[in-house]
Amino acid sequence: MSPRSARTAAPDEKAPPVAGSAALGAARRRVSAGRMAVWVALAAGPAALVLAMLPAPRTVAAAPKKTATVVATPPVADPSGYAELLVSSWLASSTKSVSEASRRVQAMAPGTALPDTPAPATLVSAINTAPTAPGRWQVTVAATDKAGAVRYFALPLMADGDRFGVPAGPAQVAAPAPAAESAESGYPVTVPTGRSLATTVGEFLTAYLSGGQIDRYAVPGVRLSAPQAAYHKVEVEQLGADQQAAAAESVAADGTQVRVRARVRAQDAAGGAWPLDYGLALTARAGRWEISAVTASSLTPVGGTR
Structure with a gap:
């Protein structure tokens, strides 16, 4: 066997650890980079070193802005028109006959007693609306007849949900007193x-x-x-x-x-x-x-x- 053949037949020598050497080199480079960063921080001063060691700031989402809840308030009812229509219909009604006016009165104020003889008014106007309690009023109505005479009637009203209730029928009252202080x-x-x-x-x-x-x-x-x-x-x-x-x-x-x-x-x-x-x-x-x-x-x- 020739020497060349002997070298060939000699036990296999271990191949150099290529992968391990690469990993070891990368680690050494990281250590060197870390040392370099520390030296740079030291050269820049203590403040830079502290900043380099601080964790990155976190982004905090802003709290949602609270909005006020708007509650719709129902408008205050005005009973004057209801009182005008009821008194006008009541004056034109009669117990002796069924008319459109009497049917209207019974629909607006069930159980209200009707006059024996109708005395229709040519003009009916609410001249005063006075609250008597929450949701309750007394409306004073002036009724002018064909001869020009004026009578005054007071009518109690109450709010019944989205409608008006009439707890009692009209009552004839005296004319309102004039204001104590003149214009x-x-x-x-x-x-x-x-x-x-x-x-x-x-x-x-x-x-x-x-x-x-x-x-x-x-x-x-x-x-x-x-x-x-x-x-x-x-x-x-x-x-x-x-x-x-x-x-x-x-x-x-x-x-x-x-x-x-x-x-x-x-x-x-x-x-x-x-x-x-x-x-x-x-x-x-x-x-x-x-x-x-x-x-x-x-x-x-x-x-x-x-």
Whole structure:
């Protein structure tokens, strides 16, 4: 056997551990990289080292925003119309005959006694609605007959779910007492004819009720709207104010505001005279009075907007 053959026939030498060497090299590289990171952190300072050792921050989902629950509130019932219809039907009913009015009464207020003789009203209006308890009212109704006489009836009503109940029939009552305080009490100062404010009010109401130009009497920026009226003559009969400045001979200082109540007599094309009451708000500016609002009463504006 030749030496070459002997070398070939010699026991197999172990192959170098290729896979194991690769794994060992990767581990050594990781250790070296870790050492390098530590040295870099040390070189950057303690703060960087601490940051490098901290865990990554977690993302926290924001809590859902709470929303308020809206609860619908049912509107407050108005029993006045129900009372008007019931009293009107009751007055037109009779025990001696069955009519549409009597059937309506029995449907709206079962068991309500009917009058013997009908006395239909030409006009029925609820003039007062007074709460007596939660869900209960007493409605006072004025009924005008064909002769113009007015009678007053009180009717108790109660809420029955989405309908009204009538615990008792109508009762005739006395006419309501007038208010203790009259409308004139809010205007204690009488404005004499010929005063600057009286002249402005007279000219304005004449234009207001006869289709004339009213913008030139208004405070700048205030738009006044006039009714569709064509009276031929307008005369101020009474003029009261809420303060003395309105009755002064000279115009008050700029910015002074007063309220007045004017009673006028307006004559139409046929010669008929109409007594009309107006409330006006006026403001002093540049030596003259200007209209800032027109009211049908002392509180409710009907013709002045900015």
